[in-house]
Amino acid sequence: MRPNRGPLMPMVIDRRRFLQLLGAGGAAVLVGACGSDEPAATTAAATTSGTAAPATTAAPVAIDFWLPGGSDPFCQGFVEVGEAFSASGSGVTLNDVLCGVGVDEDFNERLMANLAAGTPPDAVIIWSPPVVMASLGALEPLDGLMAASTYSQVENWPEGVLASCRWDGQIFGLPATASSYAIFYNEELLESKGISSAREDFPKTWDDLKAMSAEFVEWDGDTLVSAGFIPPYDGIESAIWSATNGGVLYDADQQRSTLDSDQNIEMLDYALQWLNEQYKGDWVALQASGNYTGGGYVDGSGRPPAFQGGHHAALVNGFWFASDIYGSEFSGWERWNVAQFPVGPSGTSTASGFWPNWCAIPKGAPNPEAAFKWLDYLVVEGMRTWFGKVPDIPTNRLAPDDLFPQAVADQRDDEFATEITQFFTAQLEVAAPMWTSPVQDFMHDRLYEAIDAVLLKTATPKEALTAAQEATQAELDSLLAG
Amino acid sequence: MGRLRRRRLSPLGRRQAAAGLLFVAPWLLALVVFHGYPIVAATYLSFTDYTVLTPPEWVGTDNYVKMWGDSAVWRAARNSLFYALLSVPIGLVLSLVLALLLNRPVRGIGIHRTLFYMPSVVPPVAGTIVFLLLLEPRSGLLNTVIEVTGLDGPAWFLDPQWSKWGLIVLSLWGVGAATLIFLAGLQEIPASLLEAASIDGAGAWGRFRHVTLPLLTPVILFNLVIGVIYSFQVFDAAMVVGGTTGEPGGSTLMYMVLIYRSAFSYFDMGYASAQALVLFLAILAVTAAIFGTTRRWVYEEA
Known part of the structure; x- marks a missing residue:
């Protein structure tokens, strides 16, 4: 029976009443949690700053900046550049920099979720090509902001690299850094075989490189104990090998995939023949023998790289490897150098490739002008700090040009480190078209599968590339039709 | 009435x-x-073309038609089926054997039980990395042991012929959870029945075959159903080992990885949804089929 409570009786809370209050309280908390966690002032600024440039005399505009991740020093570098930017009188400050997401989450996944929810950050660094993101409607065009900027006018970027940001006649990103590729080789190993280690004497054709490689290949039964050069096996680097053979993987002008072109089939035929001649035609045995395909890094099975171990003469990698090379212990040698890619049977000139860090502004970002001010500052003024944390070739022509990787200078000398940096910077001028397909990830996956099938001998080069071409073109047609 | x-x-x-x-x-x-x-x-x-940032556009059954002609779907389905058909029974037998051993009254049994369960709480990615080291062809622990017998160990995750077997070996790392459930089931079996069987002359095998196993069938059913569901959804290990292309040679491309890459690498959410729905229906059908057989082999107390 319910107690009869008079006006002067103390309030009694029974179990049921307690649960009701608990439920109501919980609901209130839930509703509150679903609201914005932005302070009211920031929200107000967000709704207006999209149309008005931030005035330096007004309260500074605070922007959110996200990047996919990196080492602690790399992440800290952006905080330092951000502080310098804020102190420069820009009228813009950076909120906490989000550098990477949790292990259970993918950066693009987080970015797309925030875009879909209408809560994108103001500015981002992305590792997926702007062409891909723009084709999904994820980015703001930057043409107008670039034209009015201090540093980022179109003419200040190498066109080949900026092409990775062009979609539908507009520019959707700034390739802040773009380290180019080259062939790293062990000078001492070459000299031990009486081969000149001078860069200008490095093989200039695929045939010459294959012949040089043969000098170093040594098997002990089914175990490869020493390798020269491993024939092309990487999907991304294939763009370079294809270019040195006169081909391309994707024709951006015609918006057409060209994976199964004669030059590309010839490229994989050549790789297969090389595998047969020098590596017993056994891709599994080659990989099982040691870490010859980990690009000079410790591989997933914890094996140290054969290159630093002194039993792998040459490999392909980007400028970042000039510093990273010292991450694994050298065994009995120390002098390495870099050379340009040799030319294939159907090619006429060397080529290189690049792998950028792209800056972009997500679609619907609350403060695009302020965000672009930050990016414009970062790609030039911020480069000295960025390079000091993780050496990566600055792409903007106004960025400092006296940078060199300190790790290389420490191990060799300033002159070598500077020369290497200049070499890689020059390589950007012969860079093959890369990262220009709106279905880039799909294309790379199909190409990688094709190369894998050829090296594992489950398909001929023509069969594998035809299948990759058909799948990629269908995906491309579907996207373009949509 | x-x-x-x-x-x-x-x-x-x-x-x-x-x-x-x-x-x-x-x-x-x-x-x-x-x-x-x-x-x-x-x-x-699953009936739309949807790339997250633009409204879904109705395309009818296009995504399902596309699946039918997509060789990657069939490859992933074959890989997942192979994995499920082998990892589930092997895991069931191993966890049952472990549970029988852990059900014996020996000193420090609590520590043993904890040790066998511990791998189940290790993050899957960390566990996979440990197995990449253990199954390294030249210096990995497993091949080193195999070589002692005079045989050459396989290249495991580098060889398309052996990579799925590597994943199956890896799956056994987590049998602790099923073992614990079997152990609980074993401890529910009345001692009086086992004693009666002994008095009637049954040996250890006889007691297991005619008393323990029949009474344990509801627990076997539970572990079987859960095992089948989880085996079709293997993701972390396959992703760490083979990435989105299922290397080597597509041999580790599991169905969940296929869904993931459609959704988050290619942002084709409509197609990924169709793939997910087919998986859901396939698991539902397999589970229903298993339940359809229970009358024949699962003991139900009246």
Whole structure:
């Protein structure tokens, strides 16, 4: 029976009443949690700053900046550049920099979720090509902001690299850094075989490189104990090998995939023949023998790289490897150098490739002008700090040009480190078209599968590339039709 | 016999019903929001072209037609089926054997049980990395042991012929959970029945075959169903080993990886939803088929 409570009786809370209050309280908390966690002032600024440039005399505009991740020093570098930017009188400050997401989450996944929810950050660094993101409607065009900027006018970027940001006649990103590729080789190993280690004497054709490689290949039964050069096996680097053979993987002008072109089939035929001649035609045995395909890094099975171990003469990698090379212990040698890619049977000139860090502004970002001010500052003024944390070739022509990787200078000398940096910077001028397909990830996956099938001998080069071409073109047609 | 009439609840009964509903409301809410809605949404999205940032566009059965002709779907389905058909029975047998061993009254049994369960709480990615080291062809522990016998160990995750077997070996790392459930089942078996069987002359095998195993069939059913569901959803290990292309040679491309890459590498959410719905229906069908056989082999107490 319910107690009869008079006006002067103390309030009694029974179990049921307690649960009701608990439920109501919980609901209130839930509703509150679903609201914005932005302070009211920031929200107000967000709704207006999209149309008005931030005035330096007004309260500074605070922007959110996200990047996919990196080492602690790399992440800290952006905080330092951000502080310098804020102190420069820009009228813009950076909120906490989000550098990477949790292990259970993918950066693009987080970015797309925030875009879909209408809560994108103001500015981002992305590792997926702007062409891909723009084709999904994820980015703001930057043409107008670039034209009015201090540093980022179109003419200040190498066109080949900026092409990775062009979609539908507009520019959707700034390739802040773009380290180019080259062939790293062990000078001492070459000299031990009486081969000149001078860069200008490095093989200039695929045939010459294959012949040089043969000098170093040594098997002990089914175990490869020493390798020269491993024939092309990487999907991304294939763009370079294809270019040195006169081909391309994707024709951006015609918006057409060209994976199964004669030059590309010839490229994989050549790789297969090389595998047969020098590596017993056994891709599994080659990989099982040691870490010859980990690009000079410790591989997933914890094996140290054969290159630093002194039993792998040459490999392909980007400028970042000039510093990273010292991450694994050298065994009995120390002098390495870099050379340009040799030319294939159907090619006429060397080529290189690049792998950028792209800056972009997500679609619907609350403060695009302020965000672009930050990016414009970062790609030039911020480069000295960025390079000091993780050496990566600055792409903007106004960025400092006296940078060199300190790790290389420490191990060799300033002159070598500077020369290497200049070499890689020059390589950007012969860079093959890369990262220009709106279905880039799909294309790379199909190409990688094709190369894998050829090296594992489950398909001929023509069969594998035809299948990759058909799948990629269908995906491309579907996207373009949509 | 007259029709059953719904009994009107008294005021107290209504209050109690309301309180009961209040208690289960959080669970119901979570079920609807986090399970019901995604299933309904995925079903709808599977009939659309949807790339997250633009509204879904109805395309009818196009995504299902595309699946039919997509060789990657068939490859992933074959890989997943192979993995499920082998990892589930091997895991069941191993966990049952472990449970029988851990059911023996020996000193420090609590420590043993904890040790066998511990791998189940290790993050899957960390566990996979450990196995990449253990199964390294030249210096990995497993091949080193095999070489002692005079045989050459396989290249495991580098060889398309052996990579799925590597994943199956890896899956056994987590049998601790099933072992614990078997152990609970074993401890429910009345000692009197085992004693009676002994008195009737049954040996250890006889007691196991004719007493323990029949009484354990409900637990076997549970572990079988859960094992099948999980085996079709293997993701972390396959992703770490083979990436989105299922290297080497597509041999580790599992169905969940296929869904992931469609959704988050290619942002083709409509196609990914169709793939997810097919997986859901396939698992539902397999589970229903398993339940359809229970009359023949699962012991039910009257």
